Amino acid sequence: MKRADVTEKILTAKRLKELTWEEIAKKIGGASKIIVTAACMGQMKMTKEQATKAAKLFGLGKEETLLLQEVPYRGSLPQVPPTDPLIYRFYELVQVYGTTWKELIQEEFGDGIMSAIDFDMTMERQPDQKGDRVKIAMSGKFLSYKTY
Incomplete structure (x- = not known):
């Protein structure tokens, strides 16, 4: 199985x-x-x-x-880029804003990454006259690269 x-x-x-x-x-x-x-x-x-x-x-x-209860194989998508329109929009966000997020995070925090392990995410619906909006907030611990 x-x-x-x-x-x-x-x-x-x-x-x-x-x-x-x-x-x-x-x-x-x-x-x-x-x-x-x-x-x-x-x-x-x-x-x-x-x-x-x-x-x-x-x-x-x-x-x-x-x-x-087993540790899963994470991040598996049926194909890349994904074909599901909703999932593809997240992929598109990374393609368009990924380098911007990288620059801004590293300017603020230094050379490192945002953890996806020590991580929290919330999602909520925001009513809007032009159509409800999806609000997703992500918070990950910043992990600096170490020099050995």
Whole structure:
């Protein structure tokens, strides 16, 4: 069995039970809606307690429950560049603004990177007369490159 098979089973159960990610995150607990969703999508691992709750919620077996607790292969996309329009827009943001973000971060902090491990993200809907907006805020620890 592959981790992608578990994700498909979770998505099927979510659909059949008509659950939202908010409801799922509350039932599984132990992390934000973003982290729980990422774990269900195969991009983060769950604790034993979370995996047990997820297994009960989604009707998963022992092997599937254990797979939820394994360190995942992160960052996998079906293809690059992605063809899904919503995911592609994020890819496009990096293509257009990536060098700008790099310059501004390194001017402010120095030579290093923003961590995607020591990282927090929030997402919210912002009402707007011209159409609601998506607000995503990312916060990652700055890690300086070291000279040896």
